[in-house]
Amino acid sequence: MKKIIVVVLVAIIAAGVMLAYAEEKKEAKAKVDPDTELAKSVERGFALFNDKKLGTNGKTCNDCHKSGGAQDVKMGDMSIKAFDDLAAQYPKYFMMAEKVLTLDQVVNFCVTMPLKGKALAWDDQKLTDLVAYCASVKPAKPEKTEKK
Ligand code: HEC
Numbered sequence: 001m002k003k004i005i006v007v008v009l010v011a012i013i014a015a016g017v018m019l020a021y022a023e024e025k026k027e028a029k030a031k032v033d034p035d036t037e038l039a040k041s042v043e044r045g046f047a048l049f050n051d052k053k054l055g056t057n058g059k060t061c062n063d064c065h066k067s068g069g070a071q072d073v074k075m076g077d078m079s080i081k082a083f084d085d086l087a088a089q090y091p092k093y094f095m096m097a098e099k100v101l102t103l104d105q106v107v108n109f110c111v112t113m114p115l116k117g118k119a120l121a122w123d124d125q126k127l128t129d130l131v132a133y134c135a136s137v138k139p140a141k142p143e144k145t146e147k148k
Helices: 002-031 034-049 103-112 125-136 142-147
Strands: 073-075 078-080 092-094 099-101
Touching: 034 125, 092 103, 099 103, 103 125
Parallel strands: none
Antiparallel strands: 073 078, 092 099
């Protein structure tokens, strides 16, 4: 009889602990703010956009996509347009690759070609962050670009 009481008590305590744990996890999840998470990803992406370690030739994305991609750039015969709501533009035909690409694939195209880096895996947080950043960029106002 005593044994049964002990077993039942232990079971009740264990269930209580598990419930409390589940409740705590739910609360932690509820605290996550989607907008803040996206803002953090964009911020990490911006850091990568200026990171020489992404490639192997000492260049950064920002060397070509000046002002963080917010500016039209002419470099020799290369004409680079300011990023403008890219998430709404892709997938589309990408001239340099001579085929239709997604935004992730364009970013990886620039990681591997101009930066001579290693392509990022589709589930690499760095790829997500770079894409989040690029998609967040709006072209600079003309008076802003003239000052630079
Ligand atoms: C050597 C110069 C160069 C570097 C460095 C470079 N890119 Fe590009 N990128 C280009 C050119 C050229 C294009 C195609 C022209 C265009 O789309 O305006 C392009 C296109 C893009 C586009 C598509 C823009 C659009 O309007 O469709 C994205 C996004 C992009 N690059 C992201 C990046 C990222 C991220 C990096 C760093 C990993 C990077 N690029 C590094 C030259 C460069």
